Amino acid sequence: MKPLKLKKLHLGMGVPKICVSITESDPLAIVAFAGQILTTSADIVEWRLDYFDEINDSEKIRETANLLHNILGDLPLIVSLRNPSEGGHQTVSDAAYQQLISQLITSHTANAVEINWSRPAPIRQQLANLARVNQVLTLGSYYSIQNTPDYDHLVQILTHLAREQTNFLKLTTMPQNDQDVLNLMSANLTVSEKIDQPISTIALGPKGTATRIAGHTFHSVMTYADLKRSSVPGHLSVEETRQFLNAMDETGLNVRGAM
Numbered sequence: 662m663k664p665l666k667l668k669k670l671h672l673g674m675g676v677p678k679i680c681v682s683i684t685e686s687d688p689l690a691i692v693a694f695a696g697q698i699l700t701t702s703a704d705i706v707e708w709r710l711d712y713f714d715e716i717n718d719s720e721k722i723r724e725t726a727n728l729l730h731n732i733l734g735d736l737p738l739i740v741s742l743r744n745p746s747e748g749g750h751q752t753v754s755d756a757a758y759q760q761l762i763s764q765l766i767t768s769h770t771a772n773a774v775e776i777n778w779s780r781p782a783p784i785r786q787q788l789a790n791l792a793r794v795n796q797v798l799t800l801g802s803y804y805s806i807q808n809t810p811d812y813d814h815l816v817q818i819l820t821h822l823a824r825e826q827t828n829f830l831k832l833t834t835m836p837q838n839d840q841d842v843l844n845l846m847s848a849n850l851t852v853s854e855k856i857d858q859p860i861s862t863i864a865l866g867p868k869g870t871a872t873r874i875a876g877h878t879f880h881s882v883m884t885y886a887d888l889k890r891s892s893v894p895g896h897l898s899v900e901e902t903r904q905f906l907n908a909m910d911e912t913g914l915n916v917r918g919a920m
């Protein structure tokens with residue numbers, strides 16, 4: 662794995678970076694939420710476009726992305742658009758998805774856009790090419806929100822994602838048992854040693870919390886947290902996550918220093 666520069670951050674260098682998702686539905690609430698993120702130690706912001714009420718109004722999307730871009734300053738912005746089969750909030754056709762993501766790329770309002778494996782290969786390819794030309798980063802993503810594929814399949818998914826030549830990868834799954842969590846972390850570690858792109862893996866639900874804080878150990882470069890501890894099972898707040906990441910980093914350094 663090679664570190665990736667995302668604005669001023671280096672994904673894959675130092676402790677994993679903490680990303681907070683915006684799931685508000687209108688521009689005012691989105692901007693207000695972004696302001697709150699700025700008061701935390703979050704490193705990255707994800708705008709979940711599938712929660713946006715005016716998903717069919719491309720001008721509103723452009724305006725809102727612009728506002729976000731300005732308010733966030735140095736914080737990188739990743740735009741994500743998930744269908745319900747991926748845990749997303751609303752269905753967006755492939756054609757509309759392609760148009761929306763293309764527009765975000767060419768307007769340079771997002772620092773990175775997610776390219777979902779669930780979309781047809783020609784669309785994924787066209788968007789990855791467009792992003793490359795426009796110097797916007799791409800996050801190749803795969804979601805398995807009902808279960809966690811077995812270890813070999815997880816390795817295969819990450820390897821296939823890597824072949825698409827997106828800049829970094831994300832695999833989010835729902836574990837049914839503790840072994841699933843271990844398999845996901847293990848697949849992250851295995852594949853990160855074979856490919857260039859940094860990987861982020863997240864196991865959902867209460868069993869998955871370990872994946873949100875132990876990324877440094879198994880080479881997951883980005884984790885997700887909430888502004889405050891929410892009722893979503895398995896989720897931690899930004900500051901809780903930061904404390905875990907720092908504590909693990911410090912004790913790791915102490916151990917190395919003592920040897």
Ligand SMILES: O=C1C[C@@](O)(C(=O)O)C[C@@H](O)[C@@H]1O
Pocket residue numbers: 682707709741831833863865885886
């Ligand atoms: O992949 C993920 C992880 C996530 O679902 C979580 O549970 O933290 C939050 C999403 O917004 C993000 O895209």
